[in-house]
Amino acid sequence: MTKSCKICHQQFTLSDEDLKLYQKFNEEPRDICFEDAQKRRLCFRNERSLYRRKCDATGEEIISIYSPDKPYIVYKSDYWYSDKWDALDYGQDIDFSKPFFDQFKELQLKVPRLALSNMKGVNSEFCNMTCNNKNCYLIFGGDFNEDSMFGVLCMHNRNVAECDYSNYCELCYEIQDCTKCYNIDFAADCKNCHDCSYISDCIGCNNCILCTNQINKSYCIENNQLTKEEFEKKKKELLKNSEETYKKFLDLREKRVVKFAYQSSCENCAGNYLKHCKNCQNCFDCTESEDMKDIIYAINCKDCFNADLLGHGSQLIYNSISTFTAFNIKHCYLAVDSSNLEYCEGGMNCSDLFGCIGLRHKKYCILNKQYSKEEFETLKSKLITHMKETKEYGQFFPPSLSCFAYNESTAHAYFPLTKEQALEQGYKWKD
Numbered sequence: 001m002t003k004s005c006k007i008c009h010q011q012f013t014l015s016d017e018d019l020k021l022y023q024k025f026n027e028e029p030r031d032i033c034f035e036d037a038q039k040r041r042l043c044f045r046n047e048r049s050l051y052r053r054k055c056d057a058t059g060e061e062i063i064s065i066y067s068p069d070k071p072y073i074v075y076k077s078d079y080w081y082s083d084k085w086d087a088l089d090y091g092q093d094i095d096f097s098k099p100f101f102d103q104f105k106e107l108q109l110k111v112p113r114l115a116l117s118n119m120k121g122v123n124s125e126f127c128n129m130t131c132n133n134k135n136c137y138l139i140f141g142g143d144f145n146e147d148s149m150f151g152v153l154c155m156h157n158r159n160v161a162e163c164d165y166s167n168y169c170e171l172c173y174e175i176q177d178c179t180k181c182y183n184i185d186f187a188a189d190c191k192n193c194h195d196c197s198y199i200s201d202c203i204g205c206n207n208c209i210l211c212t213n214q215i216n217k218s219y220c221i222e223n224n225q226l227t228k229e230e231f232e233k234k235k236k237e238l239l240k241n242s243e244e245t246y247k248k249f250l251d252l253r254e255k256r257v258v259k260f261a262y263q264s265s266c267e268n269c270a271g272n273y274l275k276h277c278k279n280c281q282n283c284f285d286c287t288e289s290e291d292m293k294d295i296i297y298a299i300n301c302k303d304c305f306n307a308d309l310l311g312h313g314s315q316l317i318y319n320s321i322s323t324f325t326a327f328n329i330k331h332c333y334l335a336v337d338s339s340n341l342e343y344c345e346g347g348m349n350c351s352d353l354f355g356c357i358g359l360r361h362k363k364y365c366i367l368n369k370q371y372s373k374e375e376f377e378t379l380k381s382k383l384i385t386h387m388k389e390t391k392e393y394g395q396f397f398p399p400s401l402s403c404f405a406y407n408e409s410t411a412h413a414y415f416p417l418t419k420e421q422a423l424e425q426g427y428k429w430k431d
Contacts, residue, residue, distance in 0.1 A: 005033040007425060021293060021305045025318040028394050034294055035415060040396045041308050041321040042411035043427055044333045047129050047140040049408040064115035065128060072403060073112040080114045087111055087358045091369030094383055099390045104355055105401055107367055111357040165285060177273060186249060189262060198249035201256055207231060209238055210249055212256035319396055331396055354380050405430035
């Protein structure tokens with residue numbers, strides 16, 4: 001099936017596999033291409049734009065992903081997680097005379113928001129989109145790290161700094177896309193290496209400097225084999241003049257042999273930076289995941305389609321972003337330990353919600369209003385019918401409902417736009 005993207009007006013093709021996936025999620029094929037669909041979802045996630053502002057509950061100065069000029073109510077973490085308020089107090093009836101997204105916007109302006117999405121952190125107050133970090137500082141989208149700082153989407157690391165897209169590393173500095181490395185610095189795309197500096201695309205190496213495309217090598221400099229004594233002598237010179245050595249490293253990296261795609265222990269996969277994956281098509285930065293298509297970043301996930309930044313056991317996710325241990329989630333942003341959610345924002349430990357914001361430990365709610373199971377199912381079906389009539393159902397939230405400007409959001413990191421381009425495509429912009 002060939003369709004024309006309603007945003008960029010470019011033609012794109014839906015394969016038979018795509019059509020089967022739409023049927024699996026009981027959805028109609030969408031008229032938006034892969035790139036524009038990603039932008040729409042990613043513009044709802046702000047990882048790294050932080051601001052000082054007041055907590056609207058206590059008046060304390062806090063750090064938040066919401067700038068002071070935003071019209072939303074924002075609570076500091078301790079207060080937001082406390083029992084001093086209840087998100088159900090802001091519930092509203094469904095108005096079948098108005099579009100659903102307009103009603104959702106009304107709810108957005110009423111329900112208090114969490115200043116930073118930083119769950120179960122210990123002494124890690126300045127992290128965002130994270131969980132289970134200890135003694136960490138400015139980690140964004142990374143989980144289960146300890147004694148680490150300055151990292152993006154990094155998992156299970158200890159004593160690392162400037163660590164992006166790297167997992168299970170220790171005592172490392174300035175690394176990118178590295179796995180199970182120890183005591184390395186200025187490294188990229190390396191695995192199972194230790195005691196190395198300025199290396200790229202190396203596997204199982206130790207005591208190497210300025211090397212690329214090496215496997216199981218020791219005491220090498222600039223891809224040349226040296227004796228241990230020769231190596232130690234030259235090592236002192238190179239590490240002493242770090243600026244010049246770094247320039248050499250960048251030049252060496254420009255000339256390295258590059259694989260067609262970074263895939264490790266994968267079966268029937270197409271994409272880049274895939275590790276231990278199976279049946280993943282058009283996927284990027286995915287680890288230990290299976291049966292997925294059109295995904296940017298996932299860890300230990302299964303049966304997901306058209307989604308981004310999925311974490312730790314998420315399953316059956318469609319057209320959503322930022323999930324953690326979630327099941328059967330559609331058209332949502334930030335679902336944690338939850339199941340059976342549609343068109344929700346920030347549900348935690350919830351199930352069977354539709355159009356809700358900021359709920360915790362709740363069930364059978366629509367627009368933050370509590371119903372019985374029977375009432376919920378009846379109203380949900382009626383609301384979906386209404387949304388189909390208004391042509392809202394099946395679409396992700398429009399950019400106008402994002403709490404962030406495009407250049408504050410994760411979308412700008414993956415798909416940079418100028419101010420003019422962003423505004424033309426319907427996104428907000430913050431000068």
